[in-house]
Amino acid sequence: MKKVGKANIGFLYALCNSNTFLKQKQHSNAPTSPVLYLSLYLSFYLSLYLSIYLSFYLSLYLSLYLSLYYFTGVIWSRWSLVIIPKNWFLFCCNCFLGASGATQLFRIWMYQQEVKKQQEAEAAELKIKQLAEAHPLLDYLELATLTN
Structure with a gap:
């Protein structure tokens, strides 16, 4: 070495x-060097790692990284069909890379929507509790109609 x-x-x-x-x-x-094959394997295993182990860690930094990861897969998959000879293995690996990035971005978006709905539901419950404390004679259904 x-x-x-x-x-x-x-x-x-x-x-x-x-x-x-x-x-x-x-x-x-x-015609390609082993460095290219190494980058294929590393990108494949990195995208597999991201799809399995990082499902619980969804942050802004990770979403930025995954969007770059998605666009890298899309650009390199296009490039693999432009070169002569066409490298179909590289195309498949980069399509998988782009698909895993897109899947993770979709999961982040769904998670953020779920958190937003939970926060809105908690805010509505807090508003109902505050109205119930202020007006103890009103029942729950009347309070729910007052808040909406």
């Missing part, structure tokens, strides 16, 4: 320059 020249490149640089990838490059007649 070659030495890693810069610490900030780190793991990916060392992995791309390992002996297994160099041997693969020497023995294959593929």
Whole structure:
């Protein structure tokens, strides 16, 4: 294995320059380098990780990241059909990458809508409780009609 020249490149640089990838490059007649195949596998497993393990952690930062992830998948899937020869494996991986990003963005949007509905329901219940304390002779249905 070659030495890693810069610490900030780190793991990916060392992995791309390992002996297994160099041997693969020497023995294959593929026009692409092993770095491209490595990026395919990393993007596939990263999108699989995002779809499984990050379903509970939905924040603004993550939605920005996933939107970039979605657009990257869409752009690279288009690019994989423009190059000659067409790389259908790259197209499938990038379509999966874009679909996983779109799915996560849809889940974030649904979660935010659910939180908004819960907050509105809690605010309506609080308003009804405040009216019930102010007017103890009114029943619940009359209070509900007053709040709407």
